[in-house]
Amino acid sequence: MKISTIKIKGYKSFGPEPVVIPLQDKLAGFIGLNSAGKTSALEALRKLFGSSTMEREIYQSDFHIGKDEKPEDIVQRELSIETRIDFPSDDEDSIPHFFSDMVVDDEGESPYLRLRIEASWQKSELTPQGDIEVKTYFIKAAEGETEDTDSKKVFPNHLRSLIQILYVPAIRRPAEQLKYASGTILYRVLKKIKWNNEFKNDFDEKISEINEAFKGLAEFSIIQSSITTFWQKFHKDKRYKETSLGFEGSDFDAILKKMEISFNPTGTHKPFSVEELGEGYRSLFYLTLVCSLLDIEEKLSEDEDEDTIGITRPLLTILAIEEPENHIAPQLLGRVIKILKTIAEKENSQVLISSHTPAIIKRLDPKDILHFRITDDYETEVNPILLPEKTSEAYKYVKEAVHNYPEIYFARLVVIGEGDSEEVIFNRMMGVMDVDFDDNIISFAPLGHRFVNHIWKLLETLHIPYVTLLDLDIEREGGGWGRVKYALQQLIQIGVNKKKLLGIEGGILSDSELDKMHTWTLTNDDSIKNLNEWVNFLKRYNIFYSNPLDLDFLMLMHYPEFYKEAIPENGGPRIPDRSKKPKEFAEKVSSAKQATLKSEKASGETYSDDEIELMIWYHYHFLGRGKPATHIQVLSSMSDDEINGNLPLVFTEIFERISSILKKENGDEEN
Structure with a gap:
């Protein structure tokens, strides 16, 4: 089973309209600039599947507040977090625990499960935080169907353990997860051990032997006697008259709480504790604990009866990792992603990661990436990475392009050029024109040759503005009019209004005329002037040319x-x-x-x-x-x-356009 869709409404930066996050595979990457809503999406899953009440608690601050709203004026709010869970249809032996609560879109299609948490907040004169009501439901209506009161069935608490989330925060504190306390990784692992009576008796005997050995020490007897004497001087209660200093074997939890892990050899002739590790190794060890937990649960459950699955271990564990790149050397990130992919392939695991570094994103399949951005209304918007059809020649090119230049996902503006020359020259022109690409989060990508329309379409989908510099290549094969024709056709491909784009004096350029444009001659001043008029016209669409050649x-x-x-x-x-x-x-x-x-x-x-x-x-x-x-x-x-x-x-024009776009993005200028 796996979560195939997350739908969030009214939660933190997610606005009043539902935002759908489609998960194509069992490993997905949430990317985008800081404060775009990635962490909020992961935390939303904790509200639904958290193992503790504290993780599932809904607070007043969780409810969305609009850009122009004043918190003191709000009297009521609602939020919802829903997941669609799909089940494998190719395994005849798979009998889901939730079968009676599933829905189907149509006859013969695979069933799925809809789980939703609904919360409402009401302003109150009695409590500063207001009144919050939270309910978790099975939704018994198929997606797209009208819901009524009969469509909701309360999700029983005893089923919560069937789907659990392990959340790895951006700040790693592995020592906390090595404590034997409810909700920690160590607690979940050690609970898998079957403490039989033979072990307990043997354990008690050994503890007794240790206590007797301690009591045989003269110094220990002095300590015991002194503590008892002074204790009796402070009170006269007969119930607590005697004291006993030693190790108790009957309380396993007390013993387990003392467990620690150490690392050696360290070169210092003493083992290191977790706290003594550097930030990078602490981060890696946190991931180690998570991976070990999933591995141990799988191994210890191999010989168990199928009926116990969902009792001895969850049906699905969601591993949500925030910024796996934190404190880890770049050369190790490939290994981290490889391990996470292995975990995602397990039948009872699903992995979600959030990141804003190209080093992670370039190691993920683009189809598994979700791009998060904040709109002008300060609300989170989520878009998948749009690629050409797999059967097309453009698919492989664009997929490799975005793999090699993942920086474009995080840019406020992308400058697209033909090749390496443009990148070198633009880097120098930044200083000349006093526009710092890094400071303004501008990325350069040499992707302006074949299939540029797919790059444009991708950036349009992600709402990332772009400026393109192409070669005009006059008198080269396909150059001149051919380059203009190419740009016009690419603009049409991404949905630019055809009438607006092809308007000429006396009418509109017909399809047949556009098809033959590359055959138009450049034999006199008028024809060259006509070409330059089209070149200047395309600047409206942020397309510029190195004129006359490259x-x-x-x-x-x-x-x-x-x-x-x-x-x-x-x-x-x-x-x-x-x-x-x-x-x-x-x-x-x-x-x-x-x-x-x-x-x-x-x-x-x-x-x-x-x-x-x-x-x-x-x-x-x-x-x-x-x-x-x-x-x-x-x-x-x-x-x-x-x-x-x-x-x-052309550089003056491009940098002026860049400045204009950035001002617009910053809201310094009317749209």
Whole structure:
């Protein structure tokens, strides 16, 4: 059995409308920025499945308060937390304990269970906290059906042990879980031991032997006598006249409370206690305890009768871990996730983790990730990660893309570029334009080439704004009009209004005209002007172009002298003298032009003579050497003033757009 859906309404940051959290598999990751509602979602499960009354307690502070509401004006509130629990349909021997309380959507479909906690708060003049009423129900109506009074059946307390949650908080205190006290991991483990009479008798005999040995010590006798003498001087009650100092064997709980764990060898000739471990190892040991508990319950239950399952161990244990990355070295995180995946595969376990670090998220399957964000109304919104269809060519690409750049999940804004050159250049431009990507939680992702519409669609789903810089690639295959056509088609794919997008003078660009756009020519000034008008139009949709070719060529055009100086000693392209060897010079230019435009038929007619000659240097720097290394070398040699002196206009436009988006996100500007 597993929880397939969590539905939360009116709880903490979850607003008055139900928020559905779908769980595709038995391991799920809750991600998002701080205070987005991840912890609240895990705590909501504790309210429903907590093993102690304290864990299940509902407080006034648990009820949602809206953005513009004043707490003193609120007189009543309601919240609900519901889970849908599905059962395996492929195991004929699986007889669920809750069979009579299950529902089905339709004939022949798999049954499932709906469990819901409903709480109401009423303002009271008598108690500061108000009056709170809490009920837990089986919901006997299928999802989507109208509920009435007969749809709810009170969930009996004796069934609570069948589904339990182990919550691992962000701050790990394993020593607390090693105490023999109700609700701790050690208590749950040691309760599995069967204390038979033979063991108890043997235990009592050994304790008696130890006590007799102590009493045989002269010093011990003096201590015992002194305590008794002074005790009798302080009172005259005959019931408590005598004292006895020793070890009691009859109270197992008292003995078990003294149990501790130690670690050795430590290199200090003495074992270490849990408290002496560093933060990282303490965190790992907490996870060790949880894993051991689940493993022990499984092993000790292997030979038990099927009828005892749900009595000797829960039917389902939910392992909810907050920020598993805390205090743990990055190289160990892969091992942690691998172990958690193994736990999730057990038939009686399910794992939920919350995180806001890419190091964890990149190790999870995107389909198992739920993205949490706070809306403009300060309410939690949860969205799954949207991927293309598995059968499509785009699926593998996008899945790998989000695996390699998980930072985009946590960004307030994503800048999408074509490749590594853009990342290097944007990192330098941050200082020039005085916009810190880290400070503003902006992520750069080189995902602007194939299937960019899926990246756009993903970010749209997560409500993360983005700015895209693409190459215009004029005179390259598919470049120029082909690049504009591509962007227009991608925008249509993500749902942009077609009439608004394709409006032209005198009407709307037809589907057939759009399909043929890549064949439009660039043979005169009017056609180039028309292309640039479309390029400027796409800026409305935060799509910008490195015009006329790519960003490498754009930087070379604006800072030619700096790039020409960035050569090793006795290095650089061998350029024949124009006046002395005109034929060889023309051949060199022609060869560089064909290499740069990636075609032997490229005419270069849309480029000026100076731009075509620069292609010699483009060929040398960006086709013969590493692009990022060249940009790093050049940009590090330039001052901010030198860069600003001839800054490509596209950077000014992009950073102005970034500033505008951030102001809008911060509420500094009208939507």
